Amino acid sequence: MTRAQPMPVWAHEMWRYRVLYLFVLPFAALVVLFGLWPIVQSIILSFASSSTAFRLSPDYVGLENFQTIFADRRFIASLRVTLLYTAISVVLNVAFALGYAVLLNSGYLKRGNTFFRLAVFLPVITPDVAGFIVWKWMYNQNFGAVNAVLGSLGLPMFGGIADTDTVLTALVAAELWKHVGFYTIIFLTNMQLLDPALDEAAKIDGATAWRRFWHVTLPQLRPAITINAVFALIQFLKTFTVVIVMTKGGPNFSTNFISYYAFQKFDQAAYGEAMAMATTLFVLVLFLTYFLYWVLERTDWR
């Protein structure tokens, strides 16, 4: 008589939690259908010729679309400015959020704490387009609030979004206003979980406030820093709305980020190239996200 083969561990686990899996199944199917399938489809189309991309049987041209975009000096410039913008925005957003969260969590802003929390979070729930239209008017060269204030203080005018030298700064500021509240809330949540005993012990040992923050508080904030940095990286690599509302990729292509450039290619019916750009961006996001996560997780924070 042969003995029955024991059930594999994974099958055993699935059977054990079969009801749970049954409940999750519809949502998993939706994720595959509306989340993963479009990504797979766009990757497939990046290998198709533009003129047949939307046909039932597209003509596939191998890596031709990728060769075309990497031979396009404007795409290389777009790649460069996207990475530069992302690096600046990630560092600034995480740093500002951390500083603001520390301030809100300290005793200095006890009065009006709710107001300040609300003030920093309101832009997050403001519709993107509405917020950026206001910023666009604020940067207006003739009657914008920014230059009105600078002018009244006797300071030189700010080129805002009409000048290639200042447009990145202008967009970074607008997006900082828009997103920093979200990262601040993540930091504040993490701060609720800090162990006060560690801070008190360091205080008893005579550590200064700065040393306690640097060596006690900050290491405990590692989960929030990792989440915020990774999330910000993904967000800013895909920057699109602020561009389409405020600059249309200009002036002189200085804010022609990859998402917007791909959108323009799509608009010009260069579907293959647009998908190749989107796929390149997707790979870049995956790689840089994993790399950043790996670096942050490996860093000794103590």
Added chain:
Amino acid sequence: MQVKKWLPAASAALLMSAATAASAETLVVWHDLGDNGINWFNELNELYQKENPDITIESVSFPTDQWFGKVIAAINTDSAPDLIYNNYERVIRIQNQTGKVMDLRDEFASISDKAFLSEADIAVATYEDQMIILPIQRVQMGFGARTSWLDAVGESFPQTWEDVLRVSQKFQNDDPDGNGKADTFGIAIEAANPRDLVHMLDLYTFGTGLRHTLLDPDGKIVINEPRHREVLVEVMKLFTSYNYVAPDSVNHSFAEMYQVIEGGRAGMFRVGDWNVKKWDAEALEGDFTIGSWPAFASGDKNAVVIGGMRGVAVPENAPNKDASLAFAKFLLTKDAQAASLNNVGAAVRGDFEMADLSDNRLFFAKPAHNLNAYDFPESINSAYPEVEAEYHARLLGAIDNPPDDWDAFVDGLAADLQKLADEKKS
């Protein structure tokens, strides 16, 4: 029994309604004309149902960029609408991407009442020996100026480029809107997207009577020819040295340009035939004068520009092809054309009552001025879009870093573009 009595009648009624439903057809039109277009198609539906009660017309308006993607995807996946409606050059792109836009030559030949169409109208509708649209609406664009501003600065409507520069200066410096602030500009212009700046250059170039803006039919770059050079350099100087346009114009596309015009920030601007109805009723409240584009040199025969032709096309795989073709032909009838002029501000025929139209609307509806049409280079030169994109990019670079010597810039640009055009051609 009552049931027995009523059953045959009920069955007959059911059968009749099923038969009616089977013969009833809904024709779906995809366009990008917004509310004006939707109103026009609603009126067409009412007109058409008088003779064709079983046919219903439904129109769907998409933003232009979405219209492209949706039409191409739908045609290529055999889920096409019955009719598509847009500018001729956009239908050319649809044909290039799908190869499934019907040749309408036979349908056009079967129309008896079409003497109002000119040879140019028919030429525009033809691409690679196929008639890909029935021409329905001529797109006319004139030069406009705020009437009250002209009065305020003591000027009349500008006829020449010199006039435009002089009036611009006054519009910027003499507070033409009387609000006590230096917040007005001479000219509204757009330069953000690849088509924006080139579109404005097209208007000034054709408006002064020239026949080509970038490439001639032989594939020769024309921007360095003396008259073209003058238009190009002068328009570029609006941004770089005259500064008669808002500094933010480099980020402006159509929406932002309209904000500048309608918000009362610029005194001279493009007026499309489709703008007039709205600007008569609201926004500018009729405070504008329309005329020909300025002449750049003495002897130039300045003109209003025919910037294209909107027309109706039928996909090869349209669900109700025969009914679609019949409706497409209906769009050239007097009633449909009158509805077109009333709702969208454009038509190809004018043999109907126009007594109620304002002077501004009559300017386009009953043209009494010189007309100069686009040369439609994309229909004869497949390299044109890429050459134009490079042209636009280089011009944006020149706005950002103005050259000391514009002549040298134009010569260098012309040489580079010629090289690119020749490469693409070969």
